[in-house]
Amino acid sequence: MNQLNPLAVLVRNEPGVLARVAGLLARRGFNIHSLAVGETDDPQVSRMSIFISGDDAVREQAVKQLRRLVDVIRVSDLTDTPRVERGLALIKVNAPRERRSEIIELANIFRAAITHVDNATMVLEVSGNRNKIEAMIGMMRPFGILEMARTGQIVMLRGQAALAPGQSEFPDPSYLTEAVA
Amino acid sequence: MSSQATKQNPGLPATNGSDAVIASLHAQGVEVIFGMVGGSIISVYDALHRDGNLRHVIVGHEQGGAHMAEGYARATGKPGVVMTTSGPGATNLVTGLADAMMDSTPIVAITGQVVSRLLGNDAFQEADIRGITMPITKHNYLITSADQVAPTMAEAFTIALSGRPGPVLVDIPRDVSEAPTEILTSDQHRLAPRLVNVPLGHPMQVQRALNLIAESRQPVILAGAGVIHSDACGELRALAELLQIPVATTLLGLGCFASDHPLSLRMPGMHGTGYANLALHNSDVILCVGSRLDDRVTGRLERFAPNAKLIHVDVDPSEISKCLPALVPIVGDAKQVLSALLQGARAWERRPDFSAWHKVIATWKQRYPLGYVQRDGVIKPQQAIESLNGLLDDEDIVVTGVGQHQMFTAQYYNFRRPRTFITSGGLGTMGFGLPAAIGAKLAKPERRVLCVDGDGSFLMNIQELCTAVRYRVPVVIMVLKNSHLGMVRQWQGMFFDQRYAQTQLAPPPYDQVAQAFGALGRKVERPEDLLPALRWAMAAAEDNQLPVVLDVKVDPDEAVLPMVPAGGANVDFIPCRLED
Numbered sequence: 001m002n003q004l005n006p007l008a009v010l011v012r013n014e015p016g017v018l019a020r021v022a023g024l025l026a027r028r029g030f031n032i033h034s035l036a037v038g039e040t041d042d043p044q045v046s047r048m049s050i051f052i053s054g055d056d057a058v059r060e061q062a063v064k065q066l067r068r069l070v071d072v073i074r075v076s077d078l079t080d081t082p083r084v085e086r087g088l089a090l091i092k093v094n095a096p097r098e099r100r101s102e103i104i105e106l107a108n109i110f111r112a113a114i115t116h117v118d119n120a121t122m123v124l125e126v127s128g129n130r131n132k133i134e135a136m137i138g139m140m141r142p143f144g145i146l147e148m149a150r151t152g153q154i155v156m157l158r159g160q161a162a163l164a165p166g167q168s169e170f171p172d173p174s175y176l177t178e179a180v181a
Numbered sequence: 182m183s184s185q186a187t188k189q190n191p192g193l194p195a196t197n198g199s200d201a202v203i204a205s206l207h208a209q210g211v212e213v214i215f216g217m218v219g220g221s222i223i224s225v226y227d228a229l230h231r232d233g234n235l236r237h238v239i240v241g242h243e244q245g246g247a248h249m250a251e252g253y254a255r256a257t258g259k260p261g262v263v264m265t266t267s268g269p270g271a272t273n274l275v276t277g278l279a280d281a282m283m284d285s286t287p288i289v290a291i292t293g294q295v296v297s298r299l300l301g302n303d304a305f306q307e308a309d310i311r312g313i314t315m316p317i318t319k320h321n322y323l324i325t326s327a328d329q330v331a332p333t334m335a336e337a338f339t340i341a342l343s344g345r346p347g348p349v350l351v352d353i354p355r356d357v358s359e360a361p362t363e364i365l366t367s368d369q370h371r372l373a374p375r376l377v378n379v380p381l382g383h384p385m386q387v388q389r390a391l392n393l394i395a396e397s398r399q400p401v402i403l404a405g406a407g408v409i410h411s412d413a414c415g416e417l418r419a420l421a422e423l424l425q426i427p428v429a430t431t432l433l434g435l436g437c438f439a440s441d442h443p444l445s446l447r448m449p450g451m452h453g454t455g456y457a458n459l460a461l462h463n464s465d466v467i468l469c470v471g472s473r474l475d476d477r478v479t480g481r482l483e484r485f486a487p488n489a490k491l492i493h494v495d496v497d498p499s500e501i502s503k504c505l506p507a508l509v510p511i512v513g514d515a516k517q518v519l520s521a522l523l524q525g526a527r528a529w530e531r532r533p534d535f536s537a538w539h540k541v542i543a544t545w546k547q548r549y550p551l552g553y554v555q556r557d558g559v560i561k562p563q564q565a566i567e568s569l570n571g572l573l574d575d576e577d578i579v580v581t582g583v584g585q586h587q588m589f590t591a592q593y594y595n596f597r598r599p600r601t602f603i604t605s606g607g608l609g610t611m612g613f614g615l616p617a618a619i620g621a622k623l624a625k626p627e628r629r630v631l632c633v634d635g636d637g638s639f640l641m642n643i644q645e646l647c648t649a650v651r652y653r654v655p656v657v658i659m660v661l662k663n664s665h666l667g668m669v670r671q672w673q674g675m676f677f678d679q680r681y682a683q684t685q686l687a688p689p690p691y692d693q694v695a696q697a698f699g700a701l702g703r704k705v706e707r708p709e710d711l712l713p714a715l716r717w718a719m720a721a722a723e724d725n726q727l728p729v730v731l732d733v734k735v736d737p738d739e740a741v742l743p744m745v746p747a748g749g750a751n752v753d754f755i756p757c758r759l760e761d
Binding site for chain 1 (some may be wrong): 311312315316320460499501502715
């Protein structure tokens with residue numbers, strides 16, 4: 001699988017902003033692998049975590065195009081930066097009584113929570129980065145997955161650096177230096 | 182809100198969202214609105230009527246209104262305003278908005294919308310115009326409360342004008358325009374400060390650009406519409422003349438540098454001059470200012486200017502390295518950056534000597550001039566354009582539709598001033614010419630406005646003749662009639678074995694059509710009648726304060742040359758045919 005590149009985007013929390021961002025990326029030919037959006041501590045600002053795939057030039061275009069949107073406050077390409085990525089999956093599996101303990105054992109390994117159990121099924125809740133969730137899904141497949149729901153991954157920088165709304169519409173001077181190197 | 186802000190006028194109904202719209206337009210200094218009334222915008226028109234101080238032009242079709250707003254904006258640099266009702270009124274704006282988006286033209290479109298509680302119910306004349314126009318506006322709004330009208334309008338005008346200009350749409354449901362709200366005083370229509378940010382160009386990048394130019398031997402300046410938007414034509418000329426760098430001007434940049442200046446290479450690209458394409462191809466440094474390097478300019482990208490180092494100046498960072506990687510990216514307003522370059526270059530102790538480069542270019546100019554073959558008794562379209570050169574003043578405005586006539590105008594007319602050429606570049610919108618000319622003439626009544634159109638293009642918004650007659654807008658329209666969709670026919674002739682699929686037209690006599698609308702018209706069929714007819718048309722338009730249409734029969738077999746076949750490299754252009 002190609003490397004996926006995370007973009008963190010702060011947007012004005014206004015109706016239609018999701019359509020603007022998704023529509024822009026789609027019509028300019030960027031492939032969105034996942035997108036997660038939620039309010040930040042400032043209710044006027046939402047944060048989107050968008051995973052696309054592309055080389056440096058493609059991502060640079062994606063970032064610049066997003067910055068053209070009036071509702072977009074900041075965009076940061078978090079590729080090659082230390083970061084935390086998390087997503088959540090709910091997995092409903094076949095769980096007849098005789099296989100229950102086996103599933104519980106696997107759930108424990110993945111630190112998945114068992115959010116529902118009955119005579120025939122279990123619902124597992126697993127969180128983590130994409131690889132971990134994929135691995136968990138792989139382990140559950142032999143039992144028979146009845147249904148599954150996943151969130152997009154959310155992403156955050158490690159350390160003191162933080163993506164916060166700044167004063168300027170073009171806060172990130174990276175475009176000034178990209179060709180210098 | 183303070184009580185002073187409230188308009189106390191007991192004789193009138195309390196002010197509502199519609200009054201706020203009109204107050205906002207006044208606050209923005211709007212002189213004229215192009216529009217058409219309808220059920221969802223009726224209350225705003227009522228406020229317009231009660232106000233009585235804003236000029237409104239009823240258009241024949243909303244698309245025409247959008248192009249008029251564009252023509253007004255392109256002639257002045259101020260935002261043009263178009264206003265329509267919901268549903269079809271709004272969707273008819275789509276082509277004009279897309280056109281303005283492609284050509285970075287500041288217009289503000291105000292559309293009525295069905296009442297809020299019906300939104301999403303497929304109500305009568307409901308269209309999700311905000312959703313529809315998201316990709317073709319710089320930004321758009323659906324206002325949900327009357328109190329939001331004034332701040333939204335202020336933001337809309339700011340966005341339309343700031344940075345790289347563009348179209349903004351404001352959609353107002355009928356209940357919002359009818360809901361009570363207080364009217365702000367004029368200083369309360371303030372601009373949203375976070376949007377008014379003009380990047381100046383990074384000094385380090387400016388220095389790197391200067392270094393590249395100083396070391397270059399074969400530089401070219403490629404000037405686009407950004408130079409006009411930022412009013413930087415003086416700086417461009419000063420820099421070009423100081424360093425003696427040749428200047429090529431894109432279609433939308435025409436007028437920012439005199440076409441007949443000794444340093445001018447005229448227009449490059451698909452129908453550009455051979456010498457502009459050769460100069461760019463052989464250049465070692467390109468200083469590209471305010472052009473997005475679109476495919477009609479560059480031709481096949483991999484073979485465009487293979488040895489050139491690109492300095493790219495643009496106010497919109499997304500344009501830099503979008504098509505071609507820039508070695509020196511300068512995000513900045515063209516005027517600021519060109520001033521900084523000029524200042525830097527003036528301080529040089531020694532200026533580079535480009536005389537060898539000029540000699541090479543002179544040989545190309547001699548070898549590949551623009552030209553065509555005259556034939557007795559037949560009007561060549563190029564000849565019709567050339568005859569305008571002595572006839573119009575530098576400040577007069579030339580507008581075109583889209584097609585062969587547009588390219589002939591770009592090639593053969595000598596543009597000398599910014600904002601004197603108004604044409605649809607990026608979108609290539611046939612039917613743009615007449616309404617844009619009307620908008621330009623209303624913006625600049627003291628200038629003469631001449632629209633060159635094709636017989637296919639003219640028909641697409643011919644209903645605006647009615648508008649021009651009604652409001653006595655004295656534009657002259659020179660229709661080059663070849664009875665074909667000439668540009669496509671040319672491609673069919675050159676690349677499709679002369680299979681002329683659906684390109685033959687049956688145009689009506691446009692002089693008579695004009696007369697039926699109440700305009701003046703005349704047929705021109707012989708070369709010797711051309712100049713007298715044009716002189717008559719210019720005088721008759723002003724004397725009668727009416728539009729004048731010249732139906733000019735031209736050679737249908739004339740192709741636009743030079744030409745770079747689509748997908749080809751610019752250097753492989755087909756030159757002009759100078760003899761039979």
